[in-house]
Amino acid sequence: MELIHRLQDRLGQDLGVATGVRDVAKAFVIGRVETLLLDPPAAASVFELMADDYPGL
Incomplete structure (x- = not known):
């Protein structure tokens, strides 16, 4: 629940x-994902x- x-x-x-599949994929490519819900x-x-x-994905 904290997350x-x-x-x-x-x-x-x-x-x-980042919300939405495209934004999340871009965040992964540039290494900006700490936690994925x-x-x-x-x-x-x-x-x-x-x-x-x-x-890069």
Whole structure:
């Protein structure tokens, strides 16, 4: 629950949060991911990630 509260705080302050598959993939490529919180069914149903679009992933 602590992670969820930190996420909500950061979302409210617009600090250090990547949302959406594309933003998260970009964050991984540039090494800016500390913790990943994921809702797998929601992520799978919204967007298909094409790894070739993200060199370094």
